[in-house]
Amino acid sequence: SAVISQKPSRDICQRGTSLTIQCQVDSQVTMMFWYRQQPGQSLTLIATANQGSEATYESGFVIDKFPISRPNLTFSTLTVSNMSPEDSSIYLCSVTQSREKLFFGSGTQLSVL
Amino acid sequence: DQQVKQNSPSLSVQEGRISILNCDYTNSMFDYFLWYKKYPAEGPTFLISISSIKDKNEDGRFTVFLNKSAKHLSLHIVPSQPGDSAVYFCAASSYQGGKLIFGQGTELSVKP
Numbered sequence: 001s002a003v004i005s006q007k008p009s010r011d012i013c014q015r016g017t018s019l020t021i022q023c024q025v026d027s028q029v030t031m032m033f034w035y036r037q038q039p040g041q042s043l044t045l046i047a048t049a050n051q052g053s054e055a056t057y058e059s060g061f062v063i064d065k066f067p068i069s070r071p072n073l074t075f076s077t078l079t080v081s082n083m084s085p086e087d088s089s090i091y092l093c094s095v096t097q098s099r100e101k102l103f104f105g106s107g108t109q110l111s112v113l
Numbered sequence: 114d115q116q117v118k119q120n121s122p123s124l125s126v127q128e129g130r131i132s133i134l135n136c137d138y139t140n141s142m143f144d145y146f147l148w149y150k151k152y153p154a155e156g157p158t159f160l161i162s163i164s165s166i167k168d169k170n171e172d173g174r175f176t177v178f179l180n181k182s183a184k185h186l187s188l189h190i191v192p193s194q195p196g197d198s199a200v201y202f203c204a205a206s207s208y209q210g211g212k213l214i215f216g217q218g219t220e221l222s223v224k225p
Contacts, residue, residue, distance in 0.1 A: 009154070042117070043157070043202065043215040058212075092156050101147070102213065104156030 002027055002095050006105030013083055013112050020079045021108045023093035028073035033102065034066070037090040046091075049076045083112045116140045117205050119216035126223050132190040134219050136203035139184065143205040147213070148177060148188050151200045160201075161188070193223045 003026040013019050023032065034046040046066055047057040055068040069077045080087050088111050094102040118137045126132045136146075144165040149157035163170040163177045163186070170177050176189045190197055200220045204213045 004156070006156075040122075040217065042115075042217045043204075045212055048212075094156070101159050101162065102149075102157075104158070106154065106156050109154075 002029065002097060002103045004093060004095065004103060004105035006093055006108060008108055009106060010109035011111070013110065015084055015112060017083055018079055018081045019083065019110060020077050021091055021093070023076045023078070023105055025074045025095055029095040030073070031096065032070065032076045033094045033096070034068065034076075034078045035092040035094060035104075037092065037107075039089070043092065046078070080110065083110075085112045088112045115217075116143075117203060117214045117216040119201075119203060119219050121219050122217070123220045123222070126193045126221065128195055128223055128225050129192045132188075132193045132197065132221055132223065134188040134190075134201050134203075134221065136186045136188075136216055137184060138186075138205050140205070140207065140214075141184070142207040143214075144208055145206050146177070146179060146186050147204045148175075149202045149204060149215075151202065151218070157202055190221075193221075195223050195225055197221060198223050 005024045032049045035043045037043045045058050046061045047055045049055045049068045049070040051070045051073050067079045091108045092104050094104045096102050116139050147162040148160040150160045151157040161172050161175050161177050163179050168179050179186045200218045202218045203216045206213050
């Protein structure tokens, strides 16, 4: 199983600022995924980060709001830009070992004031 | 449109008894189903899965049942232990679509 380190684990941010979340995996993986869990809601896929190409965003998510970097096969970052209180969520990175069997990082609890 | 639904946000069970967590789905193209468990301040961890060609899969104290005609799956935990207290997410995917669709989660509390 993959070991995923995600940081920060939590942050409190001011409206209008941006936060970059880092995700480090202990092995090389082709695809990394970024999820969001809003309070009381399900885990929602934001985008798939592919090394060497642009991220693929799901409906309702755009690159300007959630820019993603994937410089190599073990690392990715997700930036939450121009934050508003509605962005308060848990953000999770994940990788897959076999079909849909995802391994998740410990998550970033973001609160926007 | 919520394709995967967990209608019970919480469940409380006595230690040693059976816990039954339910999940319904609407997309008939889903052919692979998974359960994840999440403790506070941790990411979800994979628990058990089932393919649509089966109606039951068992792993120790955990059994998942799939009723395709009813588009319903359930997770049984027997016997329940206090360490099972967590949020449980069901998830589904279709071979064609690939990505996982998660339910809203059910918070299980197992009381000693």
